[in-house]
Amino acid sequence: MKIAIAQISSVLGNLDKNLKRHLEFIQQAIDQKADLIIFPELSLTGYSLKDLVAEVAINPAQSVVFPELLEVSKKIDLVFGFVEERNSNPGLFFNSAAYLSEGKIVHIHRKVFLPTSGMFEEGRFFAAGREFRSFETRLARTGLMICRDFLHYGSSYCLFADGARLLITISAAPGRGVSNLESQGFETSRMWELMGEAMSFFSSAVVIYCNRVGLEDGATFAGGSFIYSPYGKLIVKLPYLEEAFIVQEIDLDEIRRARKSWPFKRDDRPEVIWRSLERIIKKEDED
Amino acid sequence: MKINTRLVAKVLTNFIREETHKAGFDRAILGLSGGLDSTVCAYLAAQALGSDKVFGLVMPYKDFDAEGVRHAEKVAEILKIRWQKIDISPQIDAYFSVFPTDSSLLKGNKMARERMSILYDFSARDKALILGTNNKTELLIGYGTIHGDMACGINPMGDLYKTQVRELGKYLKIPEEILTKKPTAGLWPGQADEEEIGLSYEELDQILYHLVDLRQPVEEVIKAGFEESKVRRIIEMIKKSEFKRKMPPIAKISNRTVGHDFLYPYDWDK
Incomplete structure (x- = not known):
């Protein structure tokens, strides 16, 4: 199976220009016979939207953007990011990721963990998603996360427990910290790699992280997208800070081999986790 | 802090690009004082946009900082950027002949705003964006003139402390004499920042780093070995200068207000 990663920038708040760029990269991926192409978080809109959130929101059922992407999804599976608003919940805007395949919307994940501290203010402009759910695709059972979701390890666990073999995170992570004198990238890139390595190894799953590049309002997005194998080995890492596009061959049989060597999946006890969490949640009170 | x-x-x-x-x-335009910050900024801009896209304005008042002017010219020549010298003495003297003062602070602020005014005029004439050269140390303690040297289109170095700008200058191989000379705002002949602030940049940056970057409370910073009076004075400077780091507050009347929501x-x- 071949996975394309488009580590690109977006034009802030301009759906038309971003859709056009998506279609160009999708065509490149099709030309290189990729089965799936992945774009960063909020790839159709840009990240630092603030009040633009409402103006660029898309209803997948009505938007003119979706039919174009659904059409190309007959040739290649797509993962991209957008602002979602639904008929059932007007006025609520979600930071969402869509998985399209064979002309259909296979799954939409709404970002659960909205960073709202320091330089981040997502909770001010977005509604939070309420679920992690793995889903079947023509390629492999998959789980989607968006940026901060991935840094809360419960997210990956839920998707792992739900049978995901591919864990895909789309991201718009700005880089911070330059005190590592050897690195080509920001210090914060390390936490994503740490999580990628750990989650891939302990889930015996393929972990894909697609981060964006470029600048918005002075913040530099760090790039450094990667794929880790089910053995926790780095398969490919894209450059920090620079736009990049790759198509990478992935051996899905490795998941089976890894799970024979390290039976974390076989020995998982979600019912014990569930009971423990239930007890913790029930006893939780104000102090 | 490395x-x-x-x-x-x-x-x-x-x-910058x-x-x-x-x-x-x-294109970009910036004031060249011959000091560390504007030199480093000019080097970065030349790398980012190409020498022919950078315009340096050297704007001396009389011979308050003759060495600075020499250094600024040297930088412009090394980088092969376009540059121009504009003597601001006539307009400054004209103003103070009507409204005389002995305050070098008032004079310095007026000069900084005159330079700003020329930069914005040339920015429009040359269709070039103004690069600000304030560093993090100056921004935090408010060591700059509001609507003067603090005015700009974009500020590349506002998240680097003075001592970090020096490290960057070393890496960019700016002229040694600019790297090692005493920092001056050029407010009067022989003026030195560190004497005026009453702290060396090394010490000031260390204390700011503990307070701001490490978010340590005053007591912890003092415990870490910094002099209490210095720490408290720096905090006062930070507090008193918050207005220089923000757009002015707008009185809220309606449901949706510029700057608020x-x-x-x-x-x-x-």
Whole structure:
């Protein structure tokens, strides 16, 4: 199976220009016979939207953007990011990721963990998603996360427990910290790699992280997208800070081999986790 | 507090290039004082945009800082950027002949705003975006003139302490005499920042780093070995200068107000 990663920038708040760029990269991926192409978080809109959130929101059922992407999804599976608003919940805007395949919307994940501290203010402009759910695709059972979701390890666990073999995170992570004198990238890139390595190894799953590049309002997005194998080995890492596009061959049989060597999946006890969490949640009170 | 200078140079040249283009310019303009900050900024801008896209204005008042002017000219020549010297003495003297003062602070502020006014005029004439050269140390303690040297289109070095700018200058191989000379705001002949502030930049930056970057409370910073009076004085300087780091408050009347809840990104549609 071949996975394309488009580590690109977006034009802030301009759906038309971003859709056009998506279609160009999708065509490149099709030309290189990729089965799936992945774009960063909020790839159709840009990240630092603030009040633009409402103006660029898309209803997948009505938007003119979706039919174009659904059409190309007959040739290649797509993962991209957008602002979602639904008929059932007007006025609520979600930071969402869509998985399209064979002309259909296979799954939409709404970002659960909205960073709202320091330089981040997502909770001010977005509604939070309420679920992690793995889903079947023509390629492999998959789980989607968006940026901060991935840094809360419960997210990956839920998707792992739900049978995901591919864990895909789309991201718009700005880089911070330059005190590592050897690195080509920001210090914060390390936490994503740490999580990628750990989650891939302990889930015996393929972990894909697609981060964006470029600048918005002075913040530099760090790039450094990667794929880790089910053995926790780095398969490919894209450059920090620079736009990049790759198509990478992935051996899905490795998941089976890894799970024979390290039976974390076989020995998982979600019912014990569930009971423990239930007890913790029930006893939780104000102090 | 050490910085990865190669990475910082890359981030800042990307920043200058991208933000200049997003603002609709392909050229940048900056005031060259011959000091560390404007020199480093000019080096970054020349790398980011190309020498022919950078315009340096040297704007002396009389011979208050003759060495600075020499250094500024040297930088412009090394970088092969376009530059021009504009003596601001006539307009400054004309003003103070009507409203005389003995305050070098008032005079210095007036000069800084005159330079700003010329930069904005030349920015429009030359279709070039103004690069600010304030560093993090100055921004935090408010060591700058509001609507004077603090005015700019974009500020590449506002998140680097003075001592970090020096490290970056070393990496960029700026002239040794600029790297090692005593920093001066050029407010009067022989003026030295560190004497005026009453702290060395090394000490000042260390204390700021503990307070701001490490978010340590005063007591912890003092415990870490810094003199209490200095720490408290720095905190006062930070507090008193908050107005220089913000747009002025707007009286809220309606449900949606500029600055309060009319919130759009700077890079809107860019």
